[in-house]
Amino acid sequence: MHLGVFEVAGPQVGGTLSWSHPTSDSLHYRDPDHWVAVAQLLEAAGFDFLFFADGYGYPSRDGDLPAAAARDGLNFSGIDPMLLIPVLARETSRIGFVVTSSTGIDHPVAMARRFATLDHLTGGRIGWNVVTGASQDTIAQLFGHTAMVAHDTRYEMAEEFLDLCLQLWEGCWEDGALREDKAAGVYADPDRLHRIEHAGAHYSTSGYFTVPPSPQRTPVLFQAGSSARGREFAAGNAECIFVQGTSLPHTAANVTDLRARAGAAGRDPESIVVLVGATVTVGTTHEEALAKRAEFEAMQTDEVAAIIYAGNTGIDLLALDPDRPLSQITDDAGADPRVGQMGQSNIDRFRRPDGTTPLVREVLAELRGRGTRGFTVVGDAVEVADQLEEIMDATGVDGFLLEAIFSPADHHAFCELVVPELQRRGRLLREEDRSAGSGSLRERLGDGTSAHLSPDHPGARHVPLARV
Numbered sequence: 001m002h003l004g005v006f007e008v009a010g011p012q013v014g015g016t017l018s019w020s021h022p023t024s025d026s027l028h029y030r031d032p033d034h035w036v037a038v039a040q041l042l043e044a045a046g047f048d049f050l051f052f053a054d055g056y057g058y059p060s061r062d063g064d065l066p067a068a069a070a071r072d073g074l075n076f077s078g079i080d081p082m083l084l085i086p087v088l089a090r091e092t093s094r095i096g097f098v099v100t101s102s103t104g105i106d107h108p109v110a111m112a113r114r115f116a117t118l119d120h121l122t123g124g125r126i127g128w129n130v131v132t133g134a135s136q137d138t139i140a141q142l143f144g145h146t147a148m149v150a151h152d153t154r155y156e157m158a159e160e161f162l163d164l165c166l167q168l169w170e171g172c173w174e175d176g177a178l179r180e181d182k183a184a185g186v187y188a189d190p191d192r193l194h195r196i197e198h199a200g201a202h203y204s205t206s207g208y209f210t211v212p213p214s215p216q217r218t219p220v221l222f223q224a225g226s227s228a229r230g231r232e233f234a235a236g237n238a239e240c241i242f243v244q245g246t247s248l249p250h251t252a253a254n255v256t257d258l259r260a261r262a263g264a265a266g267r268d269p270e271s272i273v274v275l276v277g278a279t280v281t282v283g284t285t286h287e288e289a290l291a292k293r294a295e296f297e298a299m300q301t302d303e304v305a306a307i308i309y310a311g312n313t314g315i316d317l318l319a320l321d322p323d324r325p326l327s328q329i330t331d332d333a334g335a336d337p338r339v340g341q342m343g344q345s346n347i348d349r350f351r352r353p354d355g356t357t358p359l360v361r362e363v364l365a366e367l368r369g370r371g372t373r374g375f376t377v378v379g380d381a382v383e384v385a386d387q388l389e390e391i392m393d394a395t396g397v398d399g400f401l402l403e404a405i406f407s408p409a410d411h412h413a414f415c416e417l418v419v420p421e422l423q424r425r426g427r428l429l430r431e432e433d434r435s436a437g438s439g440s441l442r443e444r445l446g447d448g449t450s451a452h453l454s455p456d457h458p459g460a461r462h463v464p465l466a467r468v
């Protein structure tokens with residue numbers, strides 16, 4: 001079982017309200033020591049990585065920040081998690097770090113340089129969650145764009161953005177091009193450097209990548225975005241995919257679809273690590289866990305659910321008829337043609353196999369306390385381990401991204417109570433039983449044989465012949 005923790009360098013994760021609960025210490029998110037303690041805790045427990053969601057935007061309603069989003073700190077306010085990573089890397093030695101960064105805002109050269117730098121500074125423990133980005137309406141306003149880029153165009157741009165990054169990481173420096181030979185007076189061998197020429201539909205570059213090859217060259221590529229277009233992008237490019245799943249059949253179908261698409265793209269379907277979100281509330285007894293969960297649920301409202309949903313889809317559920325199906329957003333005369341342009345994952349998740357959708361009041365009830373989270377798992381350690389095993393076996397996912405409600409208390413409880421139970425069952429490797437490899441995140445998540453992209457990844461075609 002692969003395990004990561006889903007965090008955000010802000011008040012709270014998952015599109016729910018919890019920062020103001022006495023058990024939560026998430027307001028320390030601006031204190032590096034807070035994150036060092038979390039990273040060290042997870043590393044000692046054998047977690048693969050600490051994952052940060054991120055984005056420039058925030059929820060909006062009628063073109064502005066809803067007062068409740070500011071008051072409740074709902075996907076609003078935070079710091080740039082990328083800048084935390086060198087601090088965390090210095091205080092740990094094995095755990096990986098995954099940072100979400102959106103394509104379509106700056107130039108691929110800038111993104112490639114930042115991640116190559118982080119790969120150097122972490123000793124090959126960095127991953128990039130490549131997203132096209134939530135809250136595109138407020139991002140367009142913040143960056144002064146005249147209009148929001150259309151949903152599928154964002155993915156088209158992301159394909160080109162990533163391909164150019166791959167050219168820079170894989171194609172510019174041959175192995176051995178960096179000589180650093182003081183005696184010979186040669187820093188880099190010009191004959192082993194390749195100029196990158198790219199003139200595409202959205203980006204162009206002509207020149208050399210200035211960061212020498214890092215331990216992994218390409219960061220481990222994650223993707224989160226579950227629309228049909230998002231799945232195609234993920235299956236073609238991602239090494240680890242974070243799927244949104246709340247029901248066993250829906251998640252199983254999603255996993256099967258992703259692996260089939262990866263196979264069709266010429267990749268080994270089984271090499272792709274698929275993870276699903278899980279909100280685990282564990283107690284020393286079943287009752288204690290239920291009581292903790294009930295305290296969280298008492299804080300949730302329809303308003304919270306609606307604001308987060310609007311940030312991900314552009315749809316204000318509270319403005320719809322609660323007693324009619326969600327499909328009113330597309331079926332009604334005069335329906336907003338922009339529906340689906342912000343993001344489709346959170347619309348698709350309410351589409352049943354027969355095409356029908358639940359009533360808006362049912363959607364709100366489902367989202368209340370759930371937000372953008374995946375599975376809800378509550379119980380004592382044995383019950384939690386049973387449920388996690390069931391999800392894995394029934395869906396084919398390779399593990400979980402844990403989405404705490406009270407952070408970091410939930411991480412402590414999971415490490416103390418659930419980790420030993422999963423180790424006892426042979427589901428989770430003890431740190432001392434792992435083969436270290438070179439210590440890269442790619443070896444930790446994959447078959448442990450190489451810190452570099454596998455030959456069936458599209459980025460491998462950019463490797464200069466001299467390196468093959």
Ligand SMILES: Cc1cc2nc3c(=O)[nH]c(=O)nc-3n(C[C@H](O)[C@H](O)[C@H](O)COP(=O)(O)O)c2cc1C
Binds near residue numbers: 054131132230231345
């Ligand atoms: C599980 C999951 C996690 C996501 N995390 C982020 C994130 O941290 N930052 C962000 O800007 N977008 C995030 N997104 C949004 C995606 O980037 C994407 O823009 C959005 O889902 C729209 O694409 P879609 O229609 O394929 O869903 C996430 C989406 C999913 C499904």
